[in-house]
Amino acid sequence: MYTAKIYVTYKPSIVDPQGEVIQAALQRMNYQGITSVTQGKYFEVNLAAPNVAAAKNEVADFTDALLINQNTETYRFELVSNDDEVQS
Amino acid sequence: MYTAKIYVTYKPSIVDPQGEVIQAALQRMNYQGITSVTQGKYFEVNLAAPNVAAAKNEVADFTDALLINQNTETYRFELVSNDDEVQS
Amino acid sequence: MKAAVITFPGSNCDLDLFHALADLNFEPTVVSAQTTDLSNYDAIFLPGGFSYGDYLRSGAIARFAPVMAAVSQAAADGKIVVGICNGFQILTEAGLLPGQLFGNAQPGFICDEVDLLIDNPETAYTNAYNDSRIKIPIAHGEGNYYVDSATLAQMEANHQIIFRYADNPNGSVADIAGITNLAGNVFGMMPHPERAVDAITGNTAGQPFFKSILQTLSMAVGRK
Amino acid sequence: MTTSGLKELTPQQIHDSKLYLEWGLTEKEYQLIVTELDRLPNFTETGIFSGMWSEHVSYKKSKAVLRKFWSQNERVLQGPGEGAGILDIGDHQAVVFKAESHNHPSFVEPYEGAATGVGGILRDIFSMGAQPIAVLDSLWFGELDNAHTKHLVDGIVAGIAGYGNAIGIPTVGGEIAFDDVYAGNPLVNVMAVGLMDQATMQVGQAKGVGNAIIYVGAKTGRDGMNGASFASAEFSSQEKADRAAVQVGDPFLEKLVMDTTLTAIRDYADIIVGIQDMGAAGLLSSSAEMADKAGMGIELNLDLVPQREAGMIPYELMLSESQERMLLVVKAGQEDKILELFRQNNLDAQVIGTVTDNGRYVLNFQDKVVADLPLRFLTHPLEPKLTAQKPKRLEYLTKNQYQPDVSDLKSTIKKLIGQATIASKASLFRHFDSMVRADTVIKPGGDASLVRIRGTKKALAMTTDVNGRYLYLDPKKGGQMAVAEAARNIVATGALPIGITDCLNFGSPDNPEVYYELEQAVAGINSMAKRLNTPVISGNVSLYNETDGQPIYPTPMIGMVGLLADVAQALTIGFKNSGDRIYLIGTTKDSFNGAEIQKMQTGKIEGQLFDFNAEDELAVQKLVMQANQAGYLASAHDLAEGGLAVALLEASFTGHLGFKIQTQSPTKYLFSETAGRFLVTVPARCQSDFEALAGKQAQYLGTVVDGDDLALVTSEETVHLSRAELQKIYQESITWQLKD
Numbered sequence A, B: 001m002y003t004a005k006i007y008v009t010y011k012p013s014i015v016d017p018q019g020e021v022i023q024a025a026l027q028r029m030n031y032q033g034i035t036s037v038t039q040g041k042y043f044e045v046n047l048a049a050p051n052v053a054a055a056k057n058e059v060a061d062f063t064d065a066l067l068i069n070q071n072t073e074t075y076r077f078e079l080v081s082n083d084d085e086v087q088s
Numbered sequence C: 001m002k003a004a005v006i007t008f009p010g011s012n013c014d015l016d017l018f019h020a021l022a023d024l025n026f027e028p029t030v031v032s033a034q035t036t037d038l039s040n041y042d043a044i045f046l047p048g049g050f051s052y053g054d055y056l057r058s059g060a061i062a063r064f065a066p067v068m069a070a071v072s073q074a075a076a077d078g079k080i081v082v083g084i085c086n087g088f089q090i091l092t093e094a095g096l097l098p099g100q101l102f103g104n105a106q107p108g109f110i111c112d113e114v115d116l117l118i119d120n121p122e123t124a125y126t127n128a129y130n131d132s133r134i135k136i137p138i139a140h141g142e143g144n145y146y147v148d149s150a151t152l153a154q155m156e157a158n159h160q161i162i163f164r165y166a167d168n169p170n171g172s173v174a175d176i177a178g179i180t181n182l183a184g185n186v187f188g189m190m191p192h193p194e195r196a197v198d199a200i201t202g203n204t205a206g207q208p209f210f211k212s213i214l215q216t217l218s219m220a221v222g223r224k
Numbered sequence D: 001m002t003t004s005g006l007k008e009l010t011p012q013q014i015h016d017s018k019l020y021l022e023w024g025l026t027e028k029e030y031q032l033i034v035t036e037l038d039r040l041p042n043f044t045e046t047g048i049f050s051g052m053w054s055e056h057v058s059y060k061k062s063k064a065v066l067r068k069f070w071s072q073n074e075r076v077l078q079g080p081g082e083g084a085g086i087l088d089i090g091d092h093q094a095v096v097f098k099a100e101s102h103n104h105p106s107f108v109e110p111y112e113g114a115a116t117g118v119g120g121i122l123r124d125i126f127s128m129g130a131q132p133i134a135v136l137d138s139l140w141f142g143e144l145d146n147a148h149t150k151h152l153v154d155g156i157v158a159g160i161a162g163y164g165n166a167i168g169i170p171t172v173g174g175e176i177a178f179d180d181v182y183a184g185n186p187l188v189n190v191m192a193v194g195l196m197d198q199a200t201m202q203v204g205q206a207k208g209v210g211n212a213i214i215y216v217g218a219k220t221g222r223d224g225m226n227g228a229s230f231a232s233a234e235f236s237s238q239e240k241a242d243r244a245a246v247q248v249g250d251p252f253l254e255k256l257v258m259d260t261t262l263t264a265i266r267d268y269a270d271i272i273v274g275i276q277d278m279g280a281a282g283l284l285s286s287s288a289e290m291a292d293k294a295g296m297g298i299e300l301n302l303d304l305v306p307q308r309e310a311g312m313i314p315y316e317l318m319l320s321e322s323q324e325r326m327l328l329v330v331k332a333g334q335e336d337k338i339l340e341l342f343r344q345n346n347l348d349a350q351v352i353g354t355v356t357d358n359g360r361y362v363l364n365f366q367d368k369v370v371a372d373l374p375l376r377f378l379t380h381p382l383e384p385k386l387t388a389q390k391p392k393r394l395e396y397l398t399k400n401q402y403q404p405d406v407s408d409l410k411s412t413i414k415k416l417i418g419q420a421t422i423a424s425k426a427s428l429f430r431h432f433d434s435m436v437r438a439d440t441v442i443k444p445g446g447d448a449s450l451v452r453i454r455g456t457k458k459a460l461a462m463t464t465d466v467n468g469r470y471l472y473l474d475p476k477k478g479g480q481m482a483v484a485e486a487a488r489n490i491v492a493t494g495a496l497p498i499g500i501t502d503c504l505n506f507g508s509p510d511n512p513e514v515y516y517e518l519e520q521a522v523a524g525i526n527s528m529a530k531r532l533n534t535p536v537i538s539g540n541v542s543l544y545n546e547t548d549g550q551p552i553y554p555t556p557m558i559g560m561v562g563l564l565a566d567v568a569q570a571l572t573i574g575f576k577n578s579g580d581r582i583y584l585i586g587t588t589k590d591s592f593n594g595a596e597i598q599k600m601q602t603g604k605i606e607g608q609l610f611d612f613n614a615e616d617e618l619a620v621q622k623l624v625m626q627a628n629q630a631g632y633l634a635s636a637h638d639l640a641e642g643g644l645a646v647a648l649l650e651a652s653f654t655g656h657l658g659f660k661i662q663t664q665s666p667t668k669y670l671f672s673e674t675a676g677r678f679l680v681t682v683p684a685r686c687q688s689d690f691e692a693l694a695g696k697q698a699q700y701l702g703t704v705v706d707g708d709d710l711a712l713v714t715s716e717e718t719v720h721l722s723r724a725e726l727q728k729i730y731q732e733s734i735t736w737q738l739k740d
């Protein structure tokens, strides 16, 4: 069993209206030093796979296919297996 | 300058309807080994702060105040400063 | 009766609410979210819409708008504070009402008319209703009411649940559509009674909602 | 922060590498530019020409056809040429409307493509000084039998909902149809309607030397780079679409821009000279068109443009299609009032240039002149002469009408009612907020939608219609029929049709057969528009709708608006009371080529399109209006796809009542799609008055009854159907098809 932790963010050239509104709100709340905020998504997916390589492939596969919008988003992920962390 | 990477998830007792919908979709798409999906939020906040401790305090502060709903969500964060990573 | 309708950047049912209140004999004023003093008003209304785009979580950013301190003050003073749709979401985020509104169980925005059951007919929001089942429009993507079971039990015991869905459209706990705080003066609901006050648009089932409030306020004034 | 990946080639390099061809300019156009300028255009200038001379911005290939539109009558306050058209509706009020296509962006990125389509059309409306009051959307997809189409449906519907719901303008109507020809090229057309006091009318003109050009709204980023020339090129499924063209919408920001712009127009009418939204080709086309319409010049300082990304070059700043931006021309010396108003509402506002009188389009950037072009030349590209040729498929069409197989009437009806094009679209349009603003009298699900005008007795009816299959068999007659159907839908609400906007969705005009279709369709639209006294006051052209050389059906969407003097007279489609008399108005003929039943039973659309008689159509519409004004009608529903069978069922589903009818005609006529027909019901007490008025135009069919039974008697047979059973199929069919 593996746990994939998947971090999705907008591509750099895509507007992130949410981030801008949150930043403005933080500034109004007097957090003055904040220079940028972006909001993305974070998924935790538990999956069974025969080995790390297969798990990685599967995660990349379904993330591309479903979890992100390839036109506007990118992602990175980590894979955790029995307390071993594998960076992707 | 610091970058805070903030991961927000639902508290374990909260059902995550979106996660369930995604899991069902993945199963229909024939990703059979998936046993659970949860969707959370991921923020990257750039901020100026005099030192790590101050930055940590500020991040905890505004995350509690704005970024999460304390009734239903929890978070963890990492702070990155000039390529040094500081775990919280 | 002087009613304030608070307009946040992104509110879009403010004028609908204003017209409904005016048609039903309130003296409404649309008040900006920058306002810091609401002491002139007998009742405060938070309208539907997408305050601050509803980015982050619906209502999360609006609860920090300047006007919210005055809203909390009004609530503490025992004035009637009503949140409809996004207004309800703001009141929960602000902690003036228990619980939170999540995304609909089946994700996506729904615009429809649904049947509501009046759970507590003796409140400032329901006392003018003759029927216990009414049809009211809904229009929301995040109307799935959640509250933990301990709080829910208290709310049930205190009769804080005012409206329930006859056929739950969004996954809300205990079919909850509208609630009050413990004191009964702060109220929130996802459905839109202000869209149901005019026969020409096909539904008048929202009228008694506003009449109830007006009646309650007049009695309170009479008692003073 | 990213910096530009674009390298600015020198004029000579552009010349030698022929970069201009890649950007959509032809060899001939490039040579013309060189001759006119008497030098080689630089990188920025070449980009400017490619944007301004794209079909999407210049309409160079469709202009000749568009000029033929009839667009003048006593109501017209503003015809084509501005952001939107305007019609007088009395009491110093006016209605403003326009439609726009977002086909290509929605194919590449369904959610954002559709969302920004809504945002764009709304800017067209409020830039005229009108408060938007309603949105309609017309969507054409491939058949619902593949995952990609389902993905497009979900994304596009969610995108329209996401933007329209958040900005708080109700989506009150539209249409959704399915056919394989749209599989690789779905159509997303959005129409918006606004209301204004005539006193606040604005146009997009840059008049008055020295007046300030003010930029307001979102910052400029690299979104939708070159979207305009992208929309003017054919798709090839081989080539991965250009992902840089993705624009992201922010309805929250647009609501602020909308409200603030309308406030500015109300409070500062005396100092605002012109307003235009930034649409296709962004800052470039809005500034050039405003100056050109006023016969002036313009000079901009690009360093002053609010920017979201670092290192943007002039080419990018000018061609970016970042959303939620507007351009205002304000009287010299008065700029501060406007700047302050926008800034108070947390919006960027910046003076970026001035109006000049030298007729030049001049851009400065980092202390250099980066473009200096003759404006009139820039805004008037060559209009290539296109040839039209009657398509081969139209040469040998059989006159014979298809004869439906009705041997099993019950199952034919069951199957028909579940066809994606016929079945209820409620499971899709329920995602749209159709009630916000609390003025919606007739919501989606009727013939046309109806929005009341608060403070008056008036209401506005609106609809979008076209049947591409008819145009495929006969572009001219099909064009006439699209207008006729739109008007029929308006009339079915009790309103008087008053004007038209359109979206001309066609394949490549360089193909003579497609150009023929375009010419003929417009001729058909025009002839019917004149007869109905409904001028064409605005519109949009979307060409190159083909995939791998396979064009879509010619699909000129007609958006029509009607005026109802007294909203109390509004009519809806549902049966009202048991005992009401049911009539069919109009004549039914053998009309099956191009009909839904032909498609369902043969999988094809073929043969000569059935006849259309404009006189009959007008007479029938007039009768329905008269009967309604006299108070004789309880309900009215126009007949369209699926014919009488479908109309009867829809009227019974919506009214929750059954019917008992008998016709002298053969069974097949239940499915005929002859135009110019209505299904109406009349209370028993009005029966004789109605029959006296209608004479032979109306045929008595039977009565409305309580209960579940639907009884149908034709000259050949009697069937009994269960309303509940059919209604379930009708309502759930789309959901089922989307699921599996």
Ligand SMILES: Nc1ncnc2c1ncn2[C@@H]1O[C@H](COP(=O)(O)OP(=O)(O)O)[C@@H](O)[C@H]1O
Pocket (backbone or CB within 6 Å): D136, D137, D138, D139, D171, D172, D173, D174, D175, D176, D425, D429, D432, D443, D444, D445, D446, D447, D448, D449, D464, D465, D489, D638, D640, D641
């Ligand atoms: N995309 C849509 N958005 C909103 N309403 C829609 C949409 N598609 C269809 N509708 C509504 O469904 C009803 C039936 O549409 P349609 O079958 O095209 O009507 P008609 O044949 O009378 O033109 C209309 O009220 C229309 O407004």
Ligand SMILES: [Mg+2]
Pocket (backbone or CB within 6 Å): D446, D447, D448, D489, D637, D638, D639, D640
């Ligand atoms: Mg119709």
